[in-house]
Amino acid sequence: MASVLSRRLGKRSLLGARISAPPLLGDGVLVATQIPPLQPDLSKMSSPLASYEDNHSKEQAEESANQNQNWQALQPGQKVYVFYNGQENAGLVDHHDLVSNEVKVLLLEQGFHICRKATEVRLAEVQVSPLPTLEMDHGTPTTMGYSSLPVAMEHSPTTAPVTVASVPRSVSRNIDVPKRKSDAAVDMDEMMAAMVLTSLSCSPVVQSPPNSDTSIPASQAACDVWKESGDMSDGGSSTTSGHWSGGSGISTPSPPHSEASPKYASEAFSSPRADDGFETDSDPFVFEEPAPRKRKNSVKVMYKCLWPSCGKVLRSIVGIKRHVKTQHLGDGANSDQRKREEDFYYTEMQVKEEAPPEPVGTVASPPLDSSPAVIQQALSKPEALVLDQATPLEPPLPSSALSQSAPSSFWHIQADHAYQALPSIQIPVSPHIFTSISWAAATSTIPTLSPVRSRSLSFSEQQQQQPPPILKSHLIVASPPRAPSGTRKVRGEAKKCRKVYGIEHRDQWCTACRWKKACQRFLD
DNA sequence: TATGCCGGGTT
């Protein structure tokens, strides 16, 4: 538990750090631009964040007041950091005006004084002796009281995440000096950052309690942040979801390449989804190693429309169903059959993700080919029809395997049908043909077929009822094994008329057999 | 070798 949480924090913390990072560049403007967008959103939210935000703004409005009460006055001579000229400069407190809440700071480098809001001044002393002080800070704000948060922040200068919520202040305060920050501070700030971000992303998972394990030196953290940003995308999105389906809540595997943009951050967070969302993802932030957690081999499932000459690929099952329904079956919601048929017209595809730097796409991301992903099934060849319950259990299940796994009897049945009702179609000859058949069967032919279905193995032609066509169609698992480049049909395993009936009962043979043609009765 | 079936011929 603790570890998980801590990991989460770790992740969040990084995010926070990341966001705050821009200040490191010495550009306060950047921060300003980044953050504002966040705030409106925050305010819209109903989550605790919103309240926090409210508090926070208020807080900002009344900063001076708060400061007097909540923040200790800066002592003359105290070493602080302030922003000047877009850079953070070390300075000494000359005077702290509690009334105006301004601090006059002597810039060490420049050699002159400047006035800054107390809120824009970052204490340096803590950094000098980081651990002890910070620990103390930690004690107070355990409860996450938002109002009290500022205190924590104030005392932990290096806390990056604060940035998220506290716009201007954070700018100065967050600039990380390569020194370590306290765990406590990290906790709080990270918490906040995480909350903000997660809330933004609408992630359901935000209520995890603060936790810290991150003993990452701030500097390192900063570095890792960027470094990890890439990974995070990876890990963060963890897996299976990624770009595949936005709607379905599948997470997005984001590109490994790092994007420092805030957008990225939001993206990253939006993707990690629901259930495992943070748990798995947080890992990347565990400082131990940036690299280890690239999920390169995660398998994603996509759904491809099998409608002839369509081949549309969607990430969500819902999407594909809708597509089939609307595009091919027609919207006429008239029949249940249609509904069920939707299932029939798409196939699941296992896609191996290899840390593709693929941009997160929209719901429908047809350009699979372009992605480094390894697609088990070629788009061009409609192949496996997978049952609804088709198991993703066997991710790398090659189509061939599928096809082989298909019960021959089934094929037989199918073929029989074809022979009986759709003589013109050679069943399992090629994937294409197969496809067309299935489609034909599924749509118009089915009704026709079922009644026609005729013989089974038995001599007397006792025809037992086969499952309804539709079910049958669902049973179709894969395309025929056939890929015969060439010419001749591989001899099937099934017994043929000759074997079954014997040569002496040649009259019982199917006509094809009699004609020395491919048996139509016992298809492979 | 038996079997399955293609290609092609005949009706």
Next chain:
DNA sequence: AACCCGGCATA
């Protein structure tokens, strides 16, 4: 289209 068969491929 139905029927037939030579001949090849495969088990």
